Amino acid sequence: MELRTLRYFLELARRGSFTAAANALNLTQPTLSRQMQELEAEVGAPLLVRGKRRTALTDAGKYLADRAAEILELAERTRNSLSAAGGEIRGDVSIAGGETRAMRLVARAVKKTRDSHPGIRFHIFSGNAEAVSERLEKGLADFGIFVGQANLAGFDHVRLPVGDVWGLLLARGHPLAAREAIAPADLAGVPLLCSAQAVADNELGGWLGEAAAHLEIAATYTLLYNASLLVREGVGAAVCINGIADVSEGSGLVFRPFRPALVVGLALAWKKGRSFSPAATLFRQRLLGEIGGEGGGIQD
Known part of the structure; x- marks a missing residue:
């Protein structure tokens, strides 16, 4: 063929x-x-x-x-990835992951890599844990970022030295916006926008406890930006992680963390036994340097 x-x-x-x-x-x-x-x-x-x-x-x-x-x-x-000009490292590096503030570590590593080797191009794919795993397995992504509990069998991975804080994205005029934090009982009767992964997340379910059976899910979403538009229009409040949506003064939105606090871990993963291109190898070194500067270690 x-x-x-x-x-x-x-x-x-x-x-x-x-x-x-x-x-x-x-x-x-x-x-x-x-x-x-x-x-x-x-x-x-x-x-x-x-x-x-x-x-x-x-x-x-x-x-x-x-x-x-x-x-x-x-x-x-x-x-x-195999192309080269005058010995310069060139090629493509693909990164798949969910929306998370851990992408700031990735962004810094991307910047340092391109500063020294501008012939390297990066491709960012956004998706849930299932989609990220699939792209890693098929060789369509070099690296994946996983949020919270994820099945990392078959992958080498590094636990990132940062965590994501879960909470509620609200319109500024919403009654819950006046609170400093959101408890499980506060969600009763509130139309919620949830990502498909958050609905299935055991960590979130454990935090909700008995309140999980009484949630009113108004909509599900994949990308928080789209959900934030629904929040602005008064459709409901979005269950999300902090640091992704624009909550500046003019945005019309606020973020309120859950209480007790719900912080989920993050991991950078790649397929076991994968042979990296020179471009991916260089980027991995840069990224592990960023992670090592803030703690963390490789886990098999």
Whole structure:
């Protein structure tokens, strides 16, 4: 299965038309059609539903499209990581993680790495623990940042010398905004916006205790910025960590920590036995230097 053929297949999948895909690829339509027939013969399954006006994907085609995108991304990252000019370290470094103030450590390491080696490019992926784990396992991310309890089997990791403080993001006019801190009982009857990971988080569930059974979940979110817009509009209060949302005077928002305090740990992880590119190796050294400056140690 050639990379070139996978690129042709993805272009056809995106455009849904042999004519449009052939034009974009600078191929003749018969050539593209023959390539797709050969690909279907190679994988042993029909990949396309050919219609008069539009071409759709079969279930096998959808599966291959997902895998092909990952294969091509990995191939491109590998090629970029191995490229060099005059001995200068170049290439791509991919970091996946949730929204957390630990990204400040990462940002400092990124800055130092690019100051000395501007040919290194960084790619940041935001997602929950499941998405981060998947990208690490598939080799689509070099490093992952995990918030709170996470299954780190199969990963080497470093516990970060910082923690995230959980609390409530509120509109300034909300009745709870007048309080210094939020207790579990205060959440009764309050429409809440929660990340999918927070809902499933054992640490948060333990803090809530019996109150967990009586929560009113108005919405779930992935990125806090989007949730903050709902908070401003009065939809509810967002369960989140401190230091992510803008709570400056003109933002219309305030953050109130939970009481008793709920602080969750953070970890930087990478796949066990992974061979790092020169760019990723250099960045890892810079990042471990940032972490070592504030404490922490490697755990297997």
